[in-house]
Amino acid sequence: MQLQCPMPKLDFEVITLGHGSGGLLTNRLLDSGVFEVLKNDILDKRHDGATLNLSGPTAFTTDSFVISPIFFPGGNIGELAVNGTVNDLAMCGALPEYLSLSFILEEGLPVKQFWEVLVGVKVACELAGVQVVTGDTKVVEKGKGDKVFINTTGVGRLHPRAQIDVNRVQPGDQIIVSGQLATHGMAIMSVREGLEFETTIESDSCNLNHAVRALLDAFGPDIHLLRDPTRGGVATVLTEIARDTGLGVNLQQRQLPIDPQVAGACEMLGLDPLYVANEGLFIAVVAAEKADEALAMMREQPYCENAAIIGEVTTDHPRKTVLTSSIGGKRVVNMLTGEQLPRIC
Amino acid sequence: MQLQCPMPKLDFEVITLGHGSGGLLTNRLLDSGVFEVLKNDILDKRHDGATLNLSGPTAFTTDSFVISPIFFPGGNIGELAVNGTVNDLAMCGALPEYLSLSFILEEGLPVKQFWEVLVGVKVACELAGVQVVTGDTKVVEKGKGDKVFINTTGVGRLHPRAQIDVNRVQPGDQIIVSGQLATHGMAIMSVREGLEFETTIESDSCNLNHAVRALLDAFGPDIHLLRDPTRGGVATVLTEIARDTGLGVNLQQRQLPIDPQVAGACEMLGLDPLYVANEGLFIAVVAAEKADEALAMMREQPYCENAAIIGEVTTDHPRKTVLTSSIGGKRVVNMLTGEQLPRIC
Structure with missing residues (x-):
């Protein structure tokens, strides 16, 4: 490169x-x-x-x-x-x-x-x-x-077809993440803490404009919102969406894409990958009827091969993001409180 | 304020x-x-x-x-x-x-x-x-x-009438400065060095957009170039103009507007006001035939009551700025070499 x-x-x-x-x-x-x-x-x-x-x-x-x-x-x-x-x-x-x-x-x-x-x-x-x-x-x-x-x-x-606006988010909208979580944050943390793994965890820093352009070319106004979960991670972005729309967000833990090595590093350091900073990652909130098609297309874009639907917008619990864990338990996800990893970007 | x-x-x-x-x-x-x-x-x-x-x-x-x-x-x-x-x-x-x-x-x-x-x-x-x-x-x-x-x-x-371009600078163009030199730099320096004067030297930091707009409204394309002599001071801007146009600049020391207290502070610290940073100051290079009119108008604009014509563009000594001192001597003015006052802006 x-x-x-x-x-x-x-x-x-x-x-x-x-x-x-x-x-x-x-x-x-x-x-x-x-x-x-x-x-x-x-x-x-x-x-x-x-x-x-x-x-x-x-x-x-x-x-x-x-x-x-x-x-x-x-x-x-x-x-x-x-x-x-x-x-x-x-x-x-x-x-x-x-x-x-x-x-x-x-x-x-x-x-x-x-x-x-x-x-x-x-x-x-x-x-x-x-x-x-x-x-x-x-x-x-x-x-x-x-x-x-x-x-x-x-x-x-x-983009002439873009209508990105938090007010366009609707109940039923699907939440797609463009790739694996927590990679950038754990790459930086590994260097700082001197952690050694089988292979080096590399930052996911990359441009997302080509992938977003392809999405907007194809789906235009069906893409309701785009956000990149940098500082504060995926959790903070989703809680902001819930706060700003007045709607709820359901999040499925088992659908969160994460590299096993990154997951291991998070566990070792006691960090929740939902709060770890990302760089080459975005979240798209997409009209329900187009979500599968948009996901399939995203997976063909550069840096997005691990894209996944991780949740949906709901009226069930206004202004709250609720995570369903891998074993079926539910918990409310809040915004990042302190500072997990200073100077991550 | x-x-x-x-x-x-x-x-x-x-x-x-x-x-x-x-x-x-x-x-x-x-x-x-x-x-x-x-x-x-x-x-x-x-x-x-x-x-x-x-x-x-x-x-x-x-x-x-x-x-x-x-x-x-x-x-x-x-x-x-x-x-x-x-x-x-x-x-x-x-x-x-x-x-x-x-x-x-x-x-x-x-x-x-x-x-x-x-x-x-x-x-x-x-x-x-x-x-x-x-x-x-x-x-x-x-x-x-x-x-x-x-x-x-x-x-x-x-501005619809603006044609600001270093390539439009011509021999004979007059160089107008919008106010007194070296005020910002000496205000900062006085604080750092703990100098005391009869009255405090205050920074000239201000906006210049209203004055420039009035000039462009009235004189449009007759304003050939505008530059603000911040870091590096008036000397550096003029040497850059000489370098970029391939023409010479004649500068008259006795026409340089400077507050006596600021001049005194410069002398005390051994600083040449031509190199001291300014904030609320600009240099306009104006077509010769409009220079007097432009000067009169500038003096009516906010923060520009001390505007003055300080020199002109010439073919005499290409790529050089030459200062005629108050007593008639001439010397070449160069770009600021080291760092006179770090962190002035």
């Missing part, structure tokens, strides 16, 4: 405060390869802002990424920052087009690490089909940041 | 990691008053992203703010983060409309400080006439950030 982007030869090995000055060193850093790697006609203008040609309803979304560590099995913070915002746009029913990219670097960061993050940005942009068109670089003193923080903000036109 | 926004009663006094979890505590923080303070129809939808109705050429720009201290004479980081991005949009010739707002908070931040920053955001939005329509909140461990970092990203339609 990594592009061949050899790092340019530079006369500095670490990021210094001067690289955030806006002056000569900032220009030298950007000219050393940043503009070259991210090259496109709009960025090449190098104005304070980009000029885009947008028309009609446009989605606009922002996220700051503070994940630690910045390199993890299956990705790095650069690639995550692109996918995260691409996916938030897709969840609005939009076709992601343009991103802004803003770095807050900690003084002393090895330029080699900055470069790897930047290549991660580029690779993720190419896979998702989006462009970075404007950016910013700040540097803070050592101990006032943590290596790399990234903000990406994205825009994209709404 | 401060709105009356009494802080809500909360059951927590400091920001904890849980407030960045995406779960219950994040929701509690947002519901405690964030949504209420920033209230508007689009934000109220509380989706992952906002849906905007944009049409035609649209400017898109991003900035992260890491200023230290977060409260300073004349403003705070919240108000700066709004004005900074509003002004970058204005420099594109755009009419700022919508902002995203993304916080990276350090664990332990007093909620009272967060609230004051938020009120700063609100006040600046109202003055500029823009709305925050989407946002994000992350929290990092104590010692991994520095109180508050903010990213704002903005969009706005291009």
Whole structure:
């Protein structure tokens, strides 16, 4: 997945405060390869802002990424920052087009690490089909940041057939999850805790815009709601849906797709996979009569081969999400209370 | 300038990691008053992203703010983060409309400080006439950030008469600065160094979009270029213009507007005001025949009463900015090399 982007030869090995000055060193850093790697006609203008040609309803979304560590099995913070915002746009029913990219670097960061993050940005942009068109670089003193923080903000036109709105969720709607739960969170946790498994648990960070586009092309208004269960996990998203619709959600534990190794890691650490953060995962709330067809189609999309129907919307218990366990017991699922895994994205 | 926004009663006094979890505590923080303070129809939808109705050429720009201290004479980081991005949009010739707002908070931040920053955001939005329509909140461990970092990203339609483009700069064009130099940088520096003057030097942080709009309404395509000389100061912007146009810039020291107290502070600290960061300042490169008229009009705009013509574009010394000193000597002005004042914005 990594592009061949050899790092340019530079006369500095670490990021210094001067690289955030806006002056000569900032220009030298950007000219050393940043503009070259991210090259496109709009960025090449190098104005304070980009000029885009947008028309009609446009989605606009922002996220700051503070994940630690910045390199993890299956990705790095650069690639995550692109996918995260691409996916938030897709969840609005939009076709992601343009991103802004803003770095807050900690003084002393090895330029080699900055470069790897930047290549991660580029690779993720190419896979998702989006462009970075404007950016910013700040540097803070050592101990006032943590290596790399990234903000990406994205825009994209709404899919012409999209009618994503929490108010369109109806009793009987089926809840489809696009893949296996808890993979990203457990990938990060395994690194932090030094857990060893037979194979490395890799983050599921990926773009979801192509899969969402295919769904909207085919099912348009029958897709009532899209959400990506990142921080707070699947449980938090479902409780939010119940809260915002005033309806209930029934969830079937035995239908939750989860990799056995990830399930094992969760058990070992006493974590409930329903609350663990995901990155390359989305939840679609789909009209009942189209759900089977939508599921079949999702399974053919990239990164969605493990998609499954995990529950449905109901009038039975308004504003509550109720999980039916594998052995038939029922319990109410609440929103994540404290912080299970800080700095997961 | 401060709105009356009494802080809500909360059951927590400091920001904890849980407030960045995406779960219950994040929701509690947002519901405690964030949504209420920033209230508007689009934000109220509380989706992952906002849906905007944009049409035609649209400017898109991003900035992260890491200023230290977060409260300073004349403003705070919240108000700066709004004005900074509003002004970058204005420099594109755009009419700022919508902002995203993304916080990276350090664990332990007093909620009272967060609230004051938020009120700063609100006040600046109202003055500029823009709305925050989407946002994000992350929290990092104590010692991994520095109180508050903010990213704002903005969009706005291009002014129909704007033709801002570095390629439109021509020999003979006059260079107008909208106000006094070096005020923001010296306000921050005075606080950091504990300098005392007869009166406090206050940051010039303000919005420039209303002044720019008036200029574009009146002079349209005769405004060839707009730039705000923030980090790197006026010198860096002018050297960039010389570099990007291949033309020369003549600068007259005696025409540079500067507050005597700010000039004194610069001298005391051995800083050249040409390199000190500004916030509420812009440079307009204007067709020669309209420059006097444009200057007269600018002086009637908010925050621009000290506007002055400070130089002109020339073919005399391609790619170089040359300063004529008060006593008639000439020297080449280069881009800021190191970092004069870190974390000025």
